Amino acid sequence: MFKLFRYILSALLFTTILIACKDDLEDGSNNNNPDEAQFSVDIGDSEIPYITVDTRGVSIENEPKIIADMTIYEKKVATNVSTIGIEYRGSTSFRLSDKKSFGVESWDAEGNDIKASYFGLPEEEDWILMGHVVNETEGYMFDQTLMYHYLGYEISRNIGKYASRTKFVELELNGEYQGVYIFMEKLKRDDNRIDLSKLEPSEIDEENITGGYILKIDKTSGGDLNLNQPLEYYYTNWDDDARYSESLSFRSRYDIYGNIIGFPAFGAPYHENQYLETYFLYEYPAADEIADEQKAYIQNYIDEFETALLTDNFAADERSYAEYIDIGSFVDYFIINELCRNVDAFRLSTYLTKNKGEKLNMGPVWDMNIGFDNGDRVPIDNWVINYNQYVDKDAWMMPFWWPRLLEDAQFRAAIKSRWNSLRTNELSTAKLHLMVNEISSYLIKHGAIERNYNRWTIGVPVDYLASIESLKDFLQTRAEWMDSEISNF
Structure with a gap:
């Protein structure tokens, strides 16, 4: 009886919303043009x-x-x-x-x-x-x-x-x-989208080589691989989702548990140890434009951050990993994707940016279609970053970054402060x-x-x-x- 009452109440509320709600998503006024277009519906x-x-x-x-x-x-x-x-x-x-x-x-x-x-x-x-x-x-x-x-x-x-x-x-x-x-x-580098410094292939001096970069943790795709195949090919080209190569990506030195990887990078798609790997795709500059020196710079930067994160003593006051990342951007990325239970976040469809002379930033957020009340690969009462506890040897597992960050009381405190502030208003x-x-x-x-x-x-x-x-x-x-x-x- 209670469920029936609740359903009736919800329906009445929705009817009220449809009639009374100020339509903030609309603009403009009515039009009675006699030459209106005709559509298929x-x-x-x-x-x-x-x-x-x-x-x-x-x-x-x-x-x-x-x-x-x-x-x-x-x-x-x-x-x-x-x-x-x-x-x-x-x-x-x-x-x-x-x-x-x-x-x-x-x-x-x-x-x-x-x-x-x-x-x-x-x-x-x-x-x-x-x-x-x-x-x-x-x-x-x-x-x-x-x-x-x-x-x-x-x-x-x-x-x-x-x-x-x-x-x-x-x-x-x-x-x-x-x-x-x-x-x-x-999503692309643009003053009105991802606002980063332009980076030309010739900019390899000490100052300019620092940015801007856009990296992705994601599957590879036809666009990455420069494929030129008939349409029928793309319905069954599952291997191309995991066809990483040195020309378009680099691999973390560490596996998803934070251990040094002991086998070569760029193995065949879906090889038995792929679940241990995290690859970073060159998004900007594009893989066919980025200079070798720029590749070396950003690879080294990520490696130094990862090493600092793994070796920092969280019982001490100082955090060397904080020298490499913008903590606020990591906190916001965590909050948005965890609230939305976006089970593709952190391990796929994940953007990272680094501007000239600045630290590594997380985001923008992307690809929310497997989340919210349908993101049940992770329970509603657990963190998405604990994905590895619920899925066994997916080709794309959760990198060690996030569980490790959540071990840090300082990072947790930053989340707490930001979350409590947002919950009083925006969230x-x-x-x-x-x-x-x-x-x-x-x-x-x-x-x-x-x-x-x-x-x-x-x-x-x-x-x-x-x-x-x-x-x-x-x-x-x-x-x-x-x-x-x-x-x-």
């Missing part, structure tokens, strides 16, 4: 931007991008007509999902990259149309709320850390409706719930949820209201568990 008076992409009869490839025409409609009025390059994106998600994601570049008529602004976002040429993972054959979805990426990045920005700027859109590709997508910035349960309510209300009010799930099915109806309540319950339970744990730090 009826969007009514929706104010969610609608994007059409026409590939001129050419099939999209995994690589390279093909030329296409993109039109952005707001309230059925075309507000931006662009030439773009488009390709599929993702490795695991590409293979698993029927609803594909796309990499987009703004092009001129001749196919050259040009900077462009969409939805008022800072000008750039690289963008992403991110779909959520849906496998209709096997009947599963990663994120029924459609908001994990959006919410995680919003949380990051709310606590003062850059994350990819995002906009909900609906996508129509070659006349076929594709559902709700998130139009977002691709209060009330504000987290308000964010979820506002985002979901926006999508429901404008009919996008109904249209998306008319397009994408997994054999059983999606109970969207239940998925929203599940997400809110998770955030409250997770945050309260973190309160309890961190209070003892």
Whole structure:
């Protein structure tokens, strides 16, 4: 009886939100233009931007991008007509999902990259149309709320850390409706994205060689490997996720337990000891541009940090590892990904940056689609950084950094101070719930949820209201568990 009452109360609350909630995600006024565009679905008076992409009869490839025409409609009025390059994106998600994601570049008529602004976002040429993972054959979805990426990045920005700027859109590709997508910035070095000093290959003197760098702890991909294969290849190219080489990456000298590795780097994909390794991919400067001297510098910097972290005496007052890393950025990265129970964080989809003359920073956060109430590879009442306790010999395990950092009372104290401050405001349960309510209300009010799930099915109806309540319950339970744990730090 209590569960029934709670469900009825939740439904009444949601109805109230839909009617009364100030729609902070919207802008602009109504439009009654008689020449409104016609789409493959009826969007009514929706104010969610609608994007059409026409590939001129050419099939999209995994690589390279093909030329296409993109039109952005707001309230059925075309507000931006662009030439773009488009390709599929993702490795695991590409293979698993029927609803594909796309990499987009703004092009001129001749196919050259040009900077462009969409939805008022800072000008750039690289963008992403991110779909959520849906496998209709096997009947599963990663994120029924459609908001994990959006919410995680919003949380990051709310606590003062850059994350990819995002906009909900609906996508129509070659006349076929594709559902709700998130139009977002691709992470890259840029004054308005990852704001780092430019590093030219010639800058190898003592001062300039110190930055800026972007590294990734991640799988390798077709883009890293410069593959040029037919589309069919990418559906089964699992080995290419783990095809590390000296040209595009370097390996930590230490294994996931902090021991010196005694076997050679760059073994065959999924060799029996791969789970012990942590690789760092050159993201900026790119692998085909970074100078050998720069590779040596950043490799040595990471190695010195790791050695300091392992050898520091945490009973003493001084921390030599703190000379290498920005503690605040590590604390914030920990808090965001732990709150969101992002089980891919720390060991995959992990960005690290180092600016000229500065320390190593963690972030920005990235890739939230396996997390929150669906991140159950790690229990709701344990840390994501304890991933290795729950998963045996995954090809990508948790590096030793994080368990080791949590052994340090000074690092724990920094987490405690920051967490307690954020919980009084930006990360209060009330504000987290308000964010979820506002985002979901926006999508429901404008009919996008109904249209998306008319397009994408997994054999059983999606109970969207239940998925929203599940997400809110998770955030409250997770945050309260973190309160309890961190209070003892």
